[in-house]
Amino acid sequence: MKNINKVLEQERDQLKLVHAYQDACSNKEFKEFIETLPIEEEILIKYTSSLEDACEEYKNCKKCKGLACCKNKVVGYRYTPEKEKNIIKFSYNACKWNRLSMKENAYKENLELFDMPIEIKEASLKEVYTDDKSRVPIIHYFKEFIEQYNKKENPKGLYLTGSFGSGKTYLIAALLNEMARKKVECALVYYPEFLRSLKASFQTDYTEKFDFIKKSPILLLDDIGAENESNWSRDEVLGPILQYRMQNHLPTFFTSNLTLEELEAALATTSSGVDKVKARRIIERIKQLTIPMELIGKNRRN
Numbered sequence: 137m138k139n140i141n142k143v144l145e146q147e148r149d150q151l152k153l154v155h156a157y158q159d160a161c162s163n164k165e166f167k168e169f170i171e172t173l174p175i176e177e178e179i180l181i182k183y184t185s186s187l188e189d190a191c192e193e194y195k196n197c198k199k200c201k202g203l204a205c206c207k208n209k210v211v212g213y214r215y216t217p218e219k220e221k222n223i224i225k226f227s228y229n230a231c232k233w234n235r236l237s238m239k240e241n242a243y244k245e246n247l248e249l250f251d252m253p254i255e256i257k258e259a260s261l262k263e264v265y266t267d268d269k270s271r272v273p274i275i276h277y278f279k280e281f282i283e284q285y286n287k288k289e290n291p292k293g294l295y296l297t298g299s300f301g302s303g304k305t306y307l308i309a310a311l312l313n314e315m316a317r318k319k320v321e322c323a324l325v326y327y328p329e330f331l332r333s334l335k336a337s338f339q340t341d342y343t344e345k346f347d348f349i350k351k352s353p354i355l356l357l358d359d360i361g362a363e364n365e366s367n368w369s370r371d372e373v374l375g376p377i378l379q380y381r382m383q384n385h386l387p388t389f390f391t392s393n394l395t396l397e398e399l400e401a402a403l404a405t406t407s408s409g410v411d412k413v414k415a416r417r418i419i420e421r422i423k424q425l426t427i428p429m430e431l432i433g434k435n436r437r438n
């Protein structure tokens with residue numbers, strides 16, 4: 137008797153499932169969604185409620201124009217049914233916009249920032265203003281740099297000088313972002329702050345940090361000359377970094393508000409006194425590593 141009851145109960149449950157499924161199928165969109173699935177009806181029947189949830193997200197995705205207007209529970213993902221043997225598993229799968237965005241952003245892995253604003257990874261050569269003439273030779277140089285680098289010719293970097301806010305950092309970052317898209321690892325270093333954090337890491341990861349910068353395939357030392365000069369920063373940090381990069385032909389970029397002559401004067405005078413010879417030696421290394429250029433332009437900061 138007990139067994140018959142159990143069988144009857146099972147049949148009733150099965151009937152309930154079928155009814156719920158048939159009810160759901162009276163909805164045109166649900167029916168359409170179901171038809172996209174390579175899953176047999178006798179399996180689908182058991183999952184009506186979850187399939188309805190998945191259908192909602194399927195509908196959202198059909199109308200969607202990009203991640204910014206995603207209506208799904210987890211932005212950029214779609215709740216999706218997948219058959220595994222005789223059951224259905226539901227998982228959150230990245231949508232096409234999300235996959236596109238991941239692909240589009242993959243180059244950022246090749247950019248290591250040291251105290252630079254994160255937005256600098258968005259700088260793009262396509263966005264570079266072409267409204268003033270002083271950019272023309274720089275853009276021309278960029279094209280040559282990319283060509284030569286592709287041919288493994290170890291091109292020289294730039295020493296880019298110009299007034300505050302003229303767009304020096306943005307320009308070099310745009311080139312380095314382009315190189316990162318070509319899978320070249322680049323380090324972008326806000327130099328004054330890097331010195332401070334390097335100094336603070338004597339007991340910890342000093343050598344690691346120092347070597348990373350020194351050996352980075354492409355390096356930007358941003359805002360050089362804005363730091364407080366000391367014998368240590370000139371002779372133990374900048375000197376050896378430049379020496380190593382010269383010997384290994386590693387492209388190195390600088391931006392500065394100072395011209396090379398002004399930088400030389402700044403480097404000569406440290407808190408410990410004046411040493412023109414050591415300053416001269418640094419400048420010689422920078423000259424070996426770079427082509428000097430000037431960016432004249434209005435202040436773009438607001």
Ligand code: ADP
Nearest residue numbers: 263264265299300301302303304305306436437
């Ligand atoms: P600098 O390094 O010469 O002081 P920045 O590169 O920091 O100048 O540029 C100043 C401001 O202008 C920044 O906010 C930067 O993001 C913006 N900027 C500069 N060039 C561009 C550009 N081509 N497109 C968009 N924004 C730019």
Ligand code: MG
Nearest residue numbers: 304305359391
């Ligand atoms: Mg700058």
